[in-house]
Amino acid sequence: MQNVFVYIELEGTKVQEVSQELLTKGRKLADELGVQLHAVVAGTDIKGKVESQILPYGVDKLFVFDGEGLFPYTSKPHTDILVNLFKREQPQICLMGATVIGRDLGPRVSSSLTSGLTADCTQLEIGDYEDKRAGKVYKNLLYQIRPAFGGNIVATIVNPDHRPQMATVRSGVMKAQVLAPDYKGEAVYENVADFVPAEDYVVKVIERHVEAAKHNLKGAPIVIAGGYGVGSKENFDLLFDLARLLHGEVGASRAAVDAGFCDHDRQIGQTGVTVHPKVYIACGISGQIQHIAGMQDSKIIISVNSDPDAPINRIADYVITGTVEEVVPKLIKYYKQNSK
Numbered sequence: 001m002q003n004v005f006v007y008i009e010l011e012g013t014k015v016q017e018v019s020q021e022l023l024t025k026g027r028k029l030a031d032e033l034g035v036q037l038h039a040v041v042a043g044t045d046i047k048g049k050v051e052s053q054i055l056p057y058g059v060d061k062l063f064v065f066d067g068e069g070l071f072p073y074t075s076k077p078h079t080d081i082l083v084n085l086f087k088r089e090q091p092q093i094c095l096m097g098a099t100v101i102g103r104d105l106g107p108r109v110s111s112s113l114t115s116g117l118t119a120d121c122t123q124l125e126i127g128d129y130e131d132k133r134a135g136k137v138y139k140n141l142l143y144q145i146r147p148a149f150g151g152n153i154v155a156t157i158v159n160p161d162h163r164p165q166m167a168t169v170r171s172g173v174m175k176a177q178v179l180a181p182d183y184k185g186e187a188v189y190e191n192v193a194d195f196v197p198a199e200d201y202v203v204k205v206i207e208r209h210v211e212a213a214k215h216n217l218k219g220a221p222i223v224i225a226g227g228y229g230v231g232s233k234e235n236f237d238l239l240f241d242l243a244r245l246l247h248g249e250v251g252a253s254r255a256a257v258d259a260g261f262c263d264h265d266r267q268i269g270q271t272g273v274t275v276h277p278k279v280y281i282a283c284g285i286s287g288q289i290q291h292i293a294g295m296q297d298s299k300i301i302i303s304v305n306s307d308p309d310a311p312i313n314r315i316a317d318y319v320i321t322g323t324v325e326e327v328v329p330k331l332i333k334y335y336k337q338n339s340k
Contacts, residue, residue: 002035002090002091002092002163003030003035003036003037003038003060003061003089003091003092004026004029004030004033004035004036004037004038004091004092004093004094004095005026005038005039005040005086005089005091005093005094005095005164006019006022006023006026006037006038006039006040006059006094006095006096007019007039007040007041007082007094007095007096007097007102007105008039008040008041008050008054009073009096009097009099009101009102010041010042010043010046010050010071011210012043012071013043013045013046013049013050014053015041015050015053015054016097016099016171017171017176018097018098018099018102018169018170018171018172019039019054019097020053020054020057020176021169021171021172021173021174021175021176022095022096022097022169022174023037023039023054023057023058023059023176024057024058024174024175024176024177024179025095025124025169025174026039026093026095027057027058027059027179029093029124029126029142030058030060032126032140033092033126033140035092036060036061037058037059037060038059038060038061038062038063038089038091039054039059039061039062039063040062040063040065040081040082040085041054041062041063041064041065042064042065042066042067042070042071042077042078042081042192043065043066043070043071044066044067044068044069044070044071045066046064046066046071047064047066047189050064051064051187054185055183055185055187056178056179056180056181056182056183057176057177057178057179057183058179058180058183058185059183059185060185060186061185061186061187061188062185062186062187062188063085063188063190064187064188064189064190065081065190065192065195066189066192067192067193067196069201069204070192072205072208073101073105074201074203074204074205075104075105075108075203076196076200076201076202076203077196077200077201078101078105079105079108079109079112080195080196080197080200081192081195081196082094082105082109083109083112083113084194084195085190085195086109086113086164087113090163091163091164092142092163092164092165093142093164093165093166093167094109094164094165094166094167095124095166095167095168095169096166096167096168096169097168097169097170097171098119098120098121098168098169098170098171099170099171102168103119103168106119106166106168109166110166113162113163113164114162115159115162115163115164115165115166116157116159116162116165116166117166117167117168118144118146118157118159118166118167118168119146119167119168120146120168120169120170120270121144121145121146121167121168121169121173122145122146122147122154122169122173122270122274122293123143123145123146124142124143124144124145124167124169125142125143125145126140126141126142126143127140127141127143128140128141129141129158129160131160136160138158138160141158141159141160141165142158142159142165142167143156143157143158144156144157144158144159144165144167145157146270147270147289147290147293153289154289170273170274171218171273171274172218172273172274172275172276172294173274175276213265214265215249215265215266216249217249217250217251217265217266217268217273217275218273218274218275220248220249220275220277221247221248221277221278221279222243222246222247222248222249222277222278222279222280222281223248223249223250223251223268223275223277223279223280223281223295223298224239224242224243224246224248224249224250224251224281224283225239225250225251225252225253225268225280225281225282225283225285225295226239226250226251226252226253226256226261226262226283226284226285226324227252227253227255227256227282227283227284227285227286227291228253228255228256228259228261228284228286229283229284229285229286229305229306229307229323229324230256230261230283230284230324231284231323231324231325232261233260233261233262235261235324235325236250236252236256236261236262238324238325238328238329238332239283239324239328241328241332242281242328242331242332245332245335245336246279246335248277248279249266250262250266251266251267251268251272251273251275251295252266252267252268253267253268253269253285253286253288253291254267254269254271254272254290254291255286256284257272268291268294268295269288269290269291269292269293269294269295270289270290270291270293270294271290272294273294274293274294274295275294275295275298276297276298276299277295277298277299278298278299278300279298279299279300279302280295280298280300280301280302281302281304282295282301282302282303282304282305282312282316283304283305283324283327283328284304284305284306284323284324285303285305285310285312286305286307286310286311286312287303287310287311287312287313287314287315288311291312292311292312292315296315300317300318301315301316301317301318302316302317302318302319302320303316303318303319303320304320304322304324304327304328305319305320305321305322306321306322306323308321
């Protein structure tokens with residue numbers, strides 16, 4: 001009882017990367033709390049096909065729900081699976097991806113169980129909380145950390161009294177890491193009918209379209225990102241030229257995307273993707289908290305900005321003061337000269 005749970009997302013029989021990232025984080029939280037890590041997965045014809053993608057991440061017990069109508073995802077069956085399972089198992093923490101599925105499922109489950117839910121967390125930690133007005137001290141709560149109030153502050157949110165403490169985390173925020181290829185976890189195959197009434201299957205997915213990503217921004221070792229300070233869509237072409245030369249990818253801040261300088265699927269930050277490249281070159285990016293949340297774990301950060309006091313310069317390893325039009329062509333020129 002009082003274990004850590006992770007909800008596993010599937011595409012067919014393939015476990016999604018965000019779920020494996022959360023399993024890695026869940027394992028660390030469970031170790032800190034001295035409890036077990038459990039996971040729950042639901043799909044169609046998945047028995048014997050998903051266990052090897054989940055258990056090696058340190059899962060002590062995997063609850064498998066295999067039945068017709070559980071894939072593609074629809075709200076009611078998956079909600080009832082989690083609600084009824086959690087009523088039985090009484091977890092203290094539940095983690096799920098801040099994806100289309102997680103953003104639909106999380107609020108339904110938390111509402112049914114009258115528990116708290118914090119969306120789009122960027123950090124998860126264990127800590128204590130003192131309620132001075134009530135004169136209570138709560139031990140080992142989940143600190144759910146995320147930017148708030150338009151990114152002007154970083155809020156630490158706790159849920160002292162209601163369980164499970166629920167949080168969603170976007171893909172790329174955590175890092176997936178196999179604990180042991182032969183980790184001795186247990187798979188429990190539940191009877192779906194005991195959890196899901198027949199009327200839950202009233203919604204049927206007639207047709208689905210899944211498109212592959214046009215780029216590999218999240219996995220790129222080098223990212224050249226542009227902000228509103230780039231100035232125009234044409235100037236973004238300079239970033240693409242540099243990215244091709246360095247075998248990297250181009251990203252953008254929300255301000256640049258909103259201005260029409262770059263496509264939305266390249267947006268980095270709290271409302272975009274999270275990246276962890278070896279080198280991050282920020283061009284004309286001021287460095288608001290929302291953007292920092294999506295790239296702060298980059299190994300080397302290079303800032304190109306005409307404002308020497310830009311907030312992003314505080315976290316940059318190297319700062320180049322100048323406009324994108326001045327600096328980027330020189331970067332391209334000198335790289336070509338010195339890479340032969």
